[in-house]
Amino acid sequence: MFTNQWRRCALLCLLLASACASAQDQDAERLRIHGSNTIGRDLMPALVDAWLRSLGFIQIQRRDINAALTELHATRDGLPLIVEIEKKGSGLGFADLVEGQAELAMMAQPLTARQLEDGWQLGDLHSPEQEFVLALDGLAVVVNEASPLRALSTQQLAAILDGRITRWSQLGGADLPLDVHSDGASSGTRDFIRQRLLAGAQVRRPIIGHAELAQAAQAVSKDPSALALVGLDTPLPANVRALPVSDTGIAVAPDPVGVGSEDYPLTRRYVLRGGPLMSALGRSLALYAVGSAGQRAVQQAGYRSLRLRQVDGTGTPDPRTPYGEAVAGATRLPLSLRFNLGSLTTYFESRSAGDMERVVAFMREPANRGRKLVVAAFTNDDPGNRLVPTMVSNERADIVAGHLIREGIPVVRALGLGGSRPLASSATEAGRVRNERVELWLQ
Known part of the structure; x- marks a missing residue:
């Protein structure tokens, strides 16, 4: 009897606790x-x-x-x-x-x-x-080291995925079938492929699916005729390499600078909007x-944060060009400042507004005291008037340099390089936005 009373009492307590929580x-x-x-x-x-x-x-x-x-x-x-x-x-x-x-x-x-x-x-x-940019993600296109392919365009990749390109000979390689590997059909990777490369359409060619993207990369290591679409942080075997990708402009590698600057065309943002x-x-x-x-929490959760850091081993342009001469001996920071020219309240687009604050904080760190910045700006080309792009890019370089100098950050040079390094076609609004950018190089 005592046991039954105890059970009833315990049940009543649980019900009361549940009711209170509810x-x-x-x-x-x-x-x-x-x-x-x-x-x-x-x-x-x-x-x-x-x-x-x-x-x-x-x-x-x-x-x-x-x-x-x-x-x-x-x-x-x-x-x-x-x-x-x-x-x-x-x-x-x-x-x-x-x-x-x-x-x-x-x-x-x-x-x-x-x-x-x-x-x-x-x-x-x-x-x-x-608009609050939380993190960056994206897609890497990887091939076997034995592949003669050194770069790929987004147009070629779209043609592979919609079935127009099925053999390596169509890309200048051997006459072998081109096998594509990735993860499952319902994955976020497939969603990004459809949105970024196929304008929302379905993939029309067979893709060999794997439970994990690392397995797709392993398959490429064993097959010189394979290509895989994997995550930016997917571990790659020693004989597998990621391809630079172009979007009607210069080809950009999915390295820390290419992704951090969003110059790499298969980068995407994770955003909060309110x-x-x-x-x-x-x-x-x-x-x-x-x-x-x-952003520390973003990084600790395993995502690519916007935390600013110096990246060693970044490539430098031809020193015989004005661009190469200006940044000689400097290291590029992993960002590209871009603009919101239609806004009445800010000159920079949302991420770049935060990046300017991050640059100032970064340059004030003890390890960077005494170091200086080079500001290099690019814009869209104008075949009818070569002078205008240079003037516009010079103006934007001066605006960024002026902001940094007012914050006490030394700038040794600011120059505009016009439309000399387009990332995308200026025929679209998205392409024009990507081309209008400012790079910062650390001396």
Whole structure:
């Protein structure tokens, strides 16, 4: 009898505890973050956890409600908070932002023209106040060391994926079938391939799928006629190399400078977007994510952060050119400053606005005191007037140099090099934005 009473008492206590927890959850303030599964799976929970701890929250618990919903529960000063991370895709996350069902949208792809139209009431969605670049990711194209192929264009890669190129002879190699390896058909890698290279269309050729991208790279190490699409951080066997890729401009390797600057064309951003009237908590999280502590959390979670560091072994241009002469003996920093020329509030696009702050902080580190910068600017070519691109690029180099000098950072030279090194075709808006950039070189 005593045992039965004890069991009833224990059951009652459990029910009361559950009811109290449920009531507490109902009373809790809730921050809703919706969007990309790629970001929401691991990166966003890690960022939210670090942010909560930085604010003094305790009793932090991660609850995976279902495959599409994760919640982080925490308390501070006895008040509960729930951060809701819903992972149903970038498009649905942005739609929820527009409709007021989410305060922040996680996006692993650029905004489309339709999304910009749908979100017109949200203001300048590309401003640093509403667009927060969390991390970088992308795709590497790898081949066997025995392959004669030294570079590939995005147009050639698209032709491989839609079935127009099926043999190496079409790329200047031997008359052998071209086998493509990657991971599973439902992966984020395949989604990026469709969005970046095939304008959203399906891949039309067979791809040999592997459970892990490292296995795809291993397959290439054993087959000189194979090509693989892998992650930027996928470990490569000794006899496998990543190809530089061009997008109608110069070919760029997926090395730390190529990816960090986003000059490499198969780089993508992981972004948080918010509206103009974010709550104090929402803006706090977004600003934390792009700040130094948040970027450390990004790196610790295994992603490519925007933390600025010197990269050894970067290539230098031909010293016989004005570009090569200007940067001789210097090392390029892994960034490219770009502009938001349509904004009324800022000169730089969102990531570059933060990069300027990161550059100043980097140059003030004890290890860099006494070091100097070279500023080199590029713009789009104008076949009808060669003088205009040089004037425009000189103006932008001077603007960046002036900002750095006002912050006490020494600049030894600032020059504009016009349209001499295009990354992409200037026939599209996206191409023009990529070409209009400023490089910083550390002496």
